[in-house]
Amino acid sequence: MPIREIAPSGAPIWFDLSSSDPDRMSEFYASVFGWTYEVTGKEFEHYVMFRHQGQDVAGLMRKPDEAMPDAWNIYLQSDDAEATVNKVRAAGGTVIMPSMDVNGIGNMAFVQDPAGAFVGVWEPKLHKGTQIWNEAGAPFWVELHATEFNRAVAFYVEVFGWDTQVTGDSDEFRYTMQIADGQQVAGVMDATFLPPGVPSNWHFYVGCDDVDATVELIRKHGGSINMEPEDTPFGRLAGVADPGGAGFMLTSISDWRNQ
Known part of the structure; x- marks a missing residue:
């Protein structure tokens, strides 16, 4: 761990x-x-x-x-x-x-x-933040969906001192990652898919041993599903929300580790 x-x-x-x-x-x-x-x-x-x-x-x-x-x-x-x-x-x-x-x-x-x-x-200071990453039941990835992609990347570089790496630069997929201590720690996606009037927004992913089983648990306990589980180039993903409507993503940890 x-x-x-x-x-x-x-x-x-x-x-x-x-x-x-x-x-x-x-x-x-x-x-x-x-x-x-x-x-x-x-x-x-x-x-x-x-x-x-x-x-x-x-x-x-x-x-x-x-x-x-x-x-x-x-x-x-x-x-x-x-x-x-x-x-x-x-x-x-x-x-x-x-x-x-x-x-x-x-x-x-x-x-x-x-x-x-x-x-x-x-x-x-005394509180050092999240202590467990990249495990089932822990935060696994963080991503900004940016409606003004270039401006957003420049902002986080200027304000938070990000080192970045471009991993996609086409109209179909434009993506930049934050690199810290030699590791990929966050991403910015060009969010041309967002409806007009919807601002940029941050998302975080929770790691799962089994995305489909976790989706069923979320349904059982009153949550909802925004995106049914699907296989993607980045592993099996799902978009979910808790009973209050707060959304987050699920990702299969084995798929990430096997990339």
């Missing part, structure tokens, strides 16, 4: 769910992925910590505005959240929530890139 002590600079570091029903969603993810969870105290506004094989894997909080949809939030690592926020402004992004201290465990901010995608910023 690989344990990651700390995310590379600018890489995905943490995931949390903004939910209208934290109690139900805690049980849902525990039932589907076998996660355990702990509800923190009032000082952390009863934030839920999900753990996988005893290690921090994701979080859950009650969403601050009931008019907002339930959604998973993705955070990128920052060595200095305040400096990152300043870079966001300079690069044409929008600061939704400025840098703030979270009870000494880290500093966080929330921003929007120039193409409309929301993303969190986490400067780790």
